[in-house]
Amino acid sequence: MNLEEKVVTEDTDEDTSVYMLMDHYVDLQCILMAADRDKELNYQLKILKIKLAGYGINAESLNLTETL
Secondary structure, eight states, rough: OOHHHHHHHHHHHHHHHHHHHHHHHHHHHHHHSSSHHHHHHHHHHHHHHHHHHHHHHGGGGGSSSSSS
């Protein structure tokens, strides 16, 4: 990898991180502002499971087994 490729990769990684953080922030704001928070939370989880499945990740394996 040459220097130019490295700079592009680092910029892309940073852009991706910023996008992901903004996406999480908006999702949390939607939950907070929802009239029915449980319904919104379940919707957000459904969307996230779909996104994870697109990367071949089974979200069910990430579920907590105990109440925190």
